[in-house]
Amino acid sequence: MTSKNSHTALLWIVAVGFFMQALDTTIVNTALPSIAHSLHAQPLAMQPIVVAYTLTMALLTPASGWLADRFGTRRVYFVAILLFVIGSLCCANAQSLNQLIVARVIQGIGGSMLLPIGRLAVLRSVTGEAYVSALAVISIAGQVGPILGPTLGGWFVESFSWHWIFLINVPIGALGLIAVHRFLPDDAIAHAPPFDFIGCAMLSLCMVAFSMALDSPAQSHKLLVSGGLFVLSAIAALAYVPYAKRRPDPLFKLSLFNEPNFSVGLIGNLLCRIGSSAVPFLLPLLLQLQLGYTPLHSGLMMLPAAFAGTVAKGWISPLVKRYGYDNFLLWNTILVGASIVGFASFSVGTPLVIEIAILAVFGACNSMQFAAMNSVTLKGLSIKDAGSGNSLFSMVQMLAIGLGVSIGGGLVSVFSANLGSAALAFRIAFVCVGLVTLASAIVFRFLDAVPSRPAPQAATS
Structure with missing residues (x-):
């Protein structure tokens, strides 16, 4: 096989792994009410399913690089896909909520290594300007996953059963295992640095x-x-x-925090993403449990946000260049927080065009927010600190997703019990998590002048 074909195969392997990981973070959300009914649990009690997956990935992401150095990218990536497939099979065969949570942890162990080790394999095999192009190809898979996830999850639930949102990973993973064994290089380091x-x-x-x-x-x-x-x-x-x-x-040097924008960016990211991460969990529940939407319909309702986010990625560079990171993040954060609060207005009588407009604004502004926050947080780090800073940043991202789901679901549970109205509880929860996101606008006001040199490769969204 020629070097060009080998690189093409490598990119496909990494892209498929990234697609599986990205798909699995969103495909579950529209199926939660159906899963809850099948397992004889309350829909709002399903939040540990999401939290267990994201928190496991946050915990194990820092070890992925060391594992690849110690045992080789091919072996570790093979094990990562294998664990992800085994976890998916366990999820599909779970008979109780606790069994499903344990299965999601197994999935999370595999998922935590798919993107960072795949990105490392590309870095070691593709050099120069081709590396940037290679990462752009991989990032497309990460964008397609969240777009297809909610709709695909709703379609599986209605046409087959919720078990298929996990079983879909089995044939994809099987092909991935064959491809990894055949095409991925074995590049273990004899004397890997201590972990x-x-x-x-x-x-x-x-x-x-x-x-x-x-x-x-x-x-x-x-x-x-x-x-x-x-x-x-x-x-x-x-x-x-x-x-x-x-x-x-x-694991993480304290000198990372000597770069002021890194510290501000981490705190701002954590606060902002709490609200943004609560939306994909709460909105399908609101649409299905309170507004009577079918799983497929609720999944289709997430498409305006996904498509608007994809289109808006091209706007970020000229807007930041014109207004600067500080002004852009201030006003864009306000728009993100306001759109999250706007979800509180969704009711049976809300015109569809208004719902789609709010979803589109949220998707576009949220997409630009992620890109800007990623860049400003990592931009000032030195070359030697870039890898460590990116790893810590990835941990914070995954932690924020789990916190958003826990806080959003917890607020709905508490207000439902105290007020006796689930519909009102959802509205209050959206307002609360929206205000948390709005609070991050204050944090971003503490940004120093952003360096002009290109940022290190940011963690994905």
Whole structure:
């Protein structure tokens, strides 16, 4: 096989892996009411299905690079796809909510390695300007997944059963395993650098405790348990600081935070993405449980946001060039937060054109928001810190998705119980998560002048 054909095969392998991961973050949402009915659970109790997947990916993403160095990209990527397929089969055969959550963790273990190791394989095989073009090809797969996910999930539920949203990964994964074995190079490093297992454990404990603390009051109203988990999360985070100072090669160097825009960008990203991540979870539930939409109809309603987001990606560069990152992020964040609040107006009597308009504004502004936040957060990092900063940034992204689902679902549960009206609870929840996103506009006002040099390769959306 020629070098050109080998590179083409590699890009297809990585793109398919990225597609599976991106598809699985959205295809589940429109099927949640059907899954809940099948497993004899409440629809709002389905949030751990999403959180378990995203949180697992957040925890294991930092280890992916070391695993590839230690065991080789081909072996690790093969295992990643295999675990993803096994997890998908377990999801399809789950007989209870707890079984499904465990299966999603298995899926998340595989999913956490698909994008970073695939991107690393491309980096090691494709050099120069061809690397940028290769990443552009891969990113298309990441954009197509979220576009098809909600509609495909709704169609599977109506035409077949919810089990097929997971079974679809089996034939795709099987082809991926054959392709990886045949085309991916085996490039293990004889003396891989040591991995900071202790530091990873500290930050993992911090994220897990924090996520469980937010989920605990909504699920069981145990405020004391929630408070204890918050304290545990804070202790784990604070303990990492002196540990990282003493260790010569910590998981994440504290010097990353000497770059002020990186710190501001991380906090702004976390707040902004909480609201943005709550929408894909809450909106299909609102449409199906309160407005009477079918799963397919609710999936189709997400298309305006997805298509508007794809179109708007071309607007970001000229807008930032004209207004600067600080002004652009201020006003675009306000539009994102306002559109999230606008979802509170959805009711049986809301004209379809108004719903589509709000969805389109949200999709376009949210897409530009992700691109701008990614760039401004990583732009000022040095070359040597770019990889570590991007890894931490990826963790924060996945954590924010889980937090958005936990907070959004928790608010609906709490307000439904206290007010006796699920419809009103959804409206209040959209307003609350929208206000959290609006608060990130204040954070972005602390951005310093953004360097003019190109940003390191940002984590995907």
